[in-house]
Amino acid sequence: MTTTHSASRTARERARAELTREIKGEARRQLAASGAQGLSLRSVARELGMVSSALYRYFRSRDELLTALIIDAYEALGAAAETASSTLPAADIRGRWRAACTAIRDWALANPHEYALIYGSPVPGYQAPQVTVASAVRVVRVMGSILADAEAGTGHAGAQHRKEPLPAELAQQVAIVAEAIAPGVDGGVLTRALIAWTQLFGMISFELFGQFVGALEPAGPFFGYTVERMADYVGLR
Numbered sequence: 001m002t003t004t005h006s007a008s009r010t011a012r013e014r015a016r017a018e019l020t021r022e023i024k025g026e027a028r029r030q031l032a033a034s035g036a037q038g039l040s041l042r043s044v045a046r047e048l049g050m051v052s053s054a055l056y057r058y059f060r061s062r063d064e065l066l067t068a069l070i071i072d073a074y075e076a077l078g079a080a081a082e083t084a085s086s087t088l089p090a091a092d093i094r095g096r097w098r099a100a101c102t103a104i105r106d107w108a109l110a111n112p113h114e115y116a117l118i119y120g121s122p123v124p125g126y127q128a129p130q131v132t133v134a135s136a137v138r139v140v141r142v143m144g145s146i147l148a149d150a151e152a153g154t155g156h157a158g159a160q161h162r163k164e165p166l167p168a169e170l171a172q173q174v175a176i177v178a179e180a181i182a183p184g185v186d187g188g189v190l191t192r193a194l195i196a197w198t199q200l201f202g203m204i205s206f207e208l209f210g211q212f213v214g215a216l217e218p219a220g221p222f223f224g225y226t227v228e229r230m231a232d233y234v235g236l237r
Helices: 002-034 041-048 062-086 093-110 112-119 130-152 168-181 187-208 220-234
Strands: none
Touching (some): 002 062, 041 062, 062 093, 062 130, 093 112, 093 130, 093 220, 112 187, 130 168, 168 187
């Protein structure tokens, strides 16, 4: 009886996991067609040939479905950056920086609507819950690990940034960030890295949302040049 019950439960779990993937897949297709504002559980259910009440057993609201999509997007982006960085030797600090930045851009270009969901305009009426934070910080920890390895080894040329005076409030903020993603990294160094990191995402957003049209197309050469100059700015060898 126990074996039969376990097999039955496993089959149900597999069926539920498969349908959950189908629901999220259809939701992503609707994101591409209508944006997050146009997403609704009823339309997802209709496209999958389900009644709405059945779909509510998987996601209780549109916001819960959006949260699942946001977590998936953050996890996928974080995994892409981690994989790119980990393929190079730990001591190749600048190479890992370059690889992580490139992987983030490549993921964004391949998944523009999911990138827009997590880094684009806020969805009216939706506020991402705390549960998304762990996934959101995954990609930032890639930067933190690169900086930490640079500080621990010889990959850092930014000695002039150490003990760089910061406004008191900013210093407190950076200390909290350091504790979360790069313990032991100097505040001045981390601040420069955060400037470079936000510049990276701003550059990707400009490319995805058409701000380079008629000027910096294709954006690859500008992207590559900027990633190198930001590495200089941070002080990575």
